[in-house]
Amino acid sequence: MGNKVWRNPTFEVKDVAVPEIDDDELLIRVKSCGICGSDLHLYEHDDEGYVLFSGPVRLPCIIGHEYTGVVERIGKRVDNFKAGQRVTVESIYWCGVCTACKSGAFNQCKRVELVGITRNGAMAEFVAAKERHCWDIDCLADRYDAQQELFDIGALIEPIGCAYNGMFITGGGFKPGATVVVYGVGPIGLAAVALARLAGANIVIAFDCIDTRLDIARTLGADYTFNINSLTQDSAASQVLAITQGVGADMQIEAAGAATYTLPQMQQAIATNGKVIYLGRAASTATLTLDRLVTEANSIIGSRGHSGHGVYHYVIRLLASGRLNVSAMITARYPFKDVIDAFQRSTDRRHGKCMIAMQ
Numbered sequence: 001m002g003n004k005v006w007r008n009p010t011f012e013v014k015d016v017a018v019p020e021i022d023d024d025e026l027l028i029r030v031k032s033c034g035i036c037g038s039d040l041h042l043y044e045h046d047d048e049g050y051v052l053f054s055g056p057v058r059l060p061c062i063i064g065h066e067y068t069g070v071v072e073r074i075g076k077r078v079d080n081f082k083a084g085q086r087v088t089v090e091s092i093y094w095c096g097v098c099t100a101c102k103s104g105a106f107n108q109c110k111r112v113e114l115v116g117i118t119r120n121g122a123m124a125e126f127v128a129a130k131e132r133h134c135w136d137i138d139c140l141a142d143r144y145d146a147q148q149e150l151f152d153i154g155a156l157i158e159p160i161g162c163a164y165n166g167m168f169i170t171g172g173g174f175k176p177g178a179t180v181v182v183y184g185v186g187p188i189g190l191a192a193v194a195l196a197r198l199a200g201a202n203i204v205i206a207f208d209c210i211d212t213r214l215d216i217a218r219t220l221g222a223d224y225t226f227n228i229n230s231l232t233q234d235s236a237a238s239q240v241l242a243i244t245q246g247v248g249a250d251m252q253i254e255a256a257g258a259a260t261y262t263l264p265q266m267q268q269a270i271a272t273n274g275k276v277i278y279l280g281r282a283a284s285t286a287t288l289t290l291d292r293l294v295t296e297a298n299s300i301i302g303s304r305g306h307s308g309h310g311v312y313h314y315v316i317r318l319l320a321s322g323r324l325n326v327s328a329m330i331t332a333r334y335p336f337k338d339v340i341d342a343f344q345r346s347t348d349r350r351h352g353k354c355m356i357a358m359q
Contacts, residue, residue, distance in 0.1 A: 006042075006050065006051045006059055007045070007048070007049045007051070009042065009051060009059060011043060011343065012340075013339065013340065016062070016124065019127065019128040020128070021073065021075050022128075023075040023076050023077040024075055024077045024078060024130055024131050025074075025078070025128050025129060025130055025131065026073070026075070026087070026128070026129050026134055027072045027074075027126055027127075027128055028069040028070065028071060028072060028087060028122075028126065028127050028128070028129055028134075029070045029071075029072045029126055029359065030064075030067055030068075030069040030122045030123075030124060030125060030358040031067075031068050031069045031070060031148075031357070031358055031359050032067060032068050032069075032148065032152045032154070032355055032356070032357060033064040033067040033121075033122045033123050033155060033356045034064075034066035034067070034155045034156065034158070034187070034353050034355050034356070035343065035346050035354045035355075036065065036066055036158075036187070037187070037257070038065075038117065039063050039064065039065075039116065039343070040343070040347060042063065042117070043343050043347070055114065055117065055281060056114060056118050057117055057118065058117070058118040058119070061117065061118065061119065061121065062116065062120040062122075062127075063116040063117070063121050063123050064115075064116045064122040064123030064356075065114070065115040065158065066091065066155045066158040066159060067088065067089065067121075067122035067127070067155050067158075067358075068086065068151040068152075068155045069086075069122070069127070070084060070085070070086055071084060071085045071086075071087055074131075075131075077131075078131045079131075080131060081134060081136070085136060085138060086136070086137050086138050086140075086141070086151070086154070087134045087135060087137060088134075088137050088154045088155065088158070089115070089122075089127075089129045089134050090115075090134075090135075090158070090161075090306060090307050091114065091115040091116065091121075091158055091305075092106065092107055092112060092114070092115075092304075092306065092307040093112065093115060093119065093130065093133060094106040094107070094109035094111075094112060094133075094307055095109050095110075095112070098110040098111055104308060104309075106305070106307035106308040107165070107303075122358075123339060123356060123358070124358075125358065135157075135312045135316060137157075137316060139316065139320045140153060140154060140316070140319060140320055143319065143320055143322055148333075148357060152333070153319060153326070153327065153330075155355060156187070156191075156326055156329060156353065157312060157315050157319070159188045159191055160191040160194075160195070160315050160324075160326065161305075161306030161312055161315050162188050162279060162303075162304075162305065162306045163188050163191035163192040163253070163255070163279070164191070164195060164311050164314070164315055165306045165307075165311050166253065166279045166303035167195060167196070167199075167251065168195075168199075169303075169308075169309045169311065170303040171251065171275055171277045171301050172275070172301075174196075174199070174250050175200075175250070176199070176201075177200065177201075177202045178200075178201055178202060178250035178251060179201065179202060179203045179204075179205070179240075179244050179247070179249045179250050179251075179271070180192075180196040180203070180205070180249065180250065180251045180252070181204075181205045181206075181207070181240055181249040181251070181252040181253070181266070181269070182204070182205070182206045182207070182217070182222075182253045182255060183207045183208075183236070183252065183254050183255065183258070183262040183265075183266070183280075184207070184254065184255040184256025184258065184262075184280055185206050185208045185213045185217040185222075185255070186213065186349065186352075187329060187353045188279055188280075189206070189208070189213075189217075189255035189256070190216055190220055190326070190329050190352055191326065191329070192253045192255060193206055193221055193222050194221055194324060194325075197220065197221030197222075198221075198318070198324055203223050203224070203243060203244070204221055204222045204223050204224075205222065205223065205224045205226070205239070205249070206218075206224070206225045206226070207225075207226050207228050207236050207256075207262075208225075208228070208256070209227060209228050209229050210227075210349055211227055212331075212352075213349070214226075216329065219328045220326065220328060220329070224239070228261075236262075236265040236269070237265045237266075237269035238269075240269035241268075241269050244269075244271070247271050248269045248270050248271035248272075249266075249270060249271055249274055250271050250273075250274050251274065251276075252269075252274070252275070252276050252277070253276075253279060254266065254276065254278045254280045257280035257282035257284075258282065259278070259280065259284045259285070259286040260284050260285060260286050262286075263276065263278075263288060263300075264286060264287060264288065267289060267298075270292075270296065270298050271296075272296045272297060272298075273297050273298070274296070275298070275299050275300075276298070276299070276300045276301065277301050277303060278300060278301065278302045278303065279303055281304070288300075328352065329352040329353045330352060330353050330355055331351045331353065331354070332345075332351045332353075332354040333354075333355045333356075334354065334356055334357070335356075335357050336356055336357065336358050339356055342354055342356060
């Protein structure tokens with residue numbers, strides 16, 4: 001766990017060599033790379049100087065894992081890509097040979113590498129990627145005329161994929177007409193709001209502590225939004241129960257990384273057979289009444305990543321069709337020369353998604 005090991009890291013921009021590629025890899029000229037909450041959790045630290053990210057970390061490392069680019073060169077065993085093709089890449093580097101991978105659980109790979117966290121990432125001019133992790137996004141050109149917009153939207157596929165995987169693959173989905181609640185509307189939470197609306201939720205409720213993000217959530221389809229800091233007398237659970245006339249929520253998504261507060265609220269407002277999808281990774285604990293899980297046949301489901309099950313394929317199709325419109329998520333763009341400033345400004349969490357234009 002990174003937050004137990006790495007202390008007082010520094011960020012710097014420096015010259016590095018263009019990466020060599022193996023026979024099964026692509027060399028990609030990076031065009032756009034998003035700043036993720038995980039990146040900020042490497043940039044920020046606790047009172048003792050330890051990074052906040054609670055997953056595996058290997059430093060030094062070029063950060064950045066939500067990216068798009070153009071294929072510069074391919075290895076001799078690459079069959080499905082060619083130079084000049086526009087691509088996006090999974091950030092979960094699954095091995096394909098461990099028991100988890102052979103069982104289809106790529107996100108639980110026992111040899112997993114996390115791009116930009118345990119292996120060099122994409123906040124660089126070039127990055128190397130395995131063919132099996134790459135996806136063609138040329139089809140987005142029919143929907144997005146401006147090249148930079150195409151690359152920015154393509155870089156959102158990674159966080160959208162995390163929400164999609166949690167809600168519809170590991171979480172098993174919900175029935176049209178369900179009530180869906182999202183705690184934390186950063187990029188993954190915003191994606192969850194948009195996907196819930198697209199998938200037929202009757203009511204979508206969003207909670208956060210930042211009004212600008214709640215504004216974006218309404219744009220993407222939230223029916224009700226609440227700033228938790230303004231709930232002086234009524235809890236979040238009380239709001240959900242009032243809106244649903246006491247029935248509760250069928251699916252609740254934790255994308256805030258604040259389980260100590262959110263999970264007890266979710267349990268108070270969960271419907272019979274309701275689900276909690278836990279996406280917000282953080283080194284925290286929560287108090288739950290386990291007997292209620294039995295009584296109400298509830299479930300709490302942890303989910304990591306976006307690999308497998310055609311997640312990228314389906315998200316790309318939704319974006320290309322225009323049915324999933326997430327342009328409102330992108331609220332800031334910086335040139336690469338200002339990347340350190342972009343990180344500093346992003347720590348206030350007021351952006352939906354901050355993109356770095358690499359070229």
